[in-house]
Amino acid sequence: MTKYWIEEMFGCRKPIIAMCHLSALPGDPRFDRKEGMRKVINWARKDLIALQNGGVDAVMFSNEFSLPYQTCVETVTVASMARVVGELMSDIRVPFGVNVLWDPIASLDLAVATGAKFVREIFTGVYASDFGLWNTNCGAAVRHQYAIGAENVRLLFNIVPEAARYLANRDIIDIAKSTVFNTQPDALCVSGLTAGVQVDVQNLKKIKDNVPDTVVFANTGVRLENVEEQLSIADGAVVGTFFKHDGVFENHVDEKRVNVFMNKVKTIRK
16 A cells, blocks of 8 residues: 555645544533534634644544544434534635544544545454443445445554554554555554553554555654654654643644644654
8 A cells, every 4th residue: 555645635744634623512421512513613613723824734523522432423423523524614724534433434424424535443453442342344344435435535544542452462563464464554543542642652663664655643642842753753643632732632722832843843854
């Protein structure tokens, strides 16, 4: 699987995909019924504009505050996310993707409905997780992708899921190599324990060294002080928590933090 698609899609080497975390949605325990969807949309618009003004290469919309997550989401979640992205469409100036945590079929459906160029999901493996026994069916997900006309949507496989451990006793190198051979992902995403936790550099290097022709993203915990090291190995990064005010997960995006970070990334690219 050629890795050069990222330069075509994002227009640069070592792209930074910024997370646009959506507030709790209808059906979620933390949803603000009084303020309703208008609050969700306004929050997302403010973050989107700050991310784009800060210079990120792409954004990914995710229902990050739908905690605790479901592995088979309800229809209201996908419908709510589609409304948010639809209302923000005139504000979106960079390539965008979607991630419905943690349901690959729902993510693909949302991508088709909104015109997203990529999705990030758990497509492979069986895990013991905070959300219970977590199984996947990659064959069914990819067939669904083609059935709904999403064959041009790029698939970013998270092969080290947050808050979960692979049930089989398999080395990360074996997982990466067999995933690439059996499923031909467009990219592999390597994560830390939770959002904001740095990726294990050794794992990141092992994976990249053993699947050199596959795009590998550092998926969590990329910060100003470690971005040079992370991008010396990875082909790009997904960044969320660092871009928030004071680097706090629950806060709004801080445009100044984004700008400082992206200026450093541009220097690294040179």
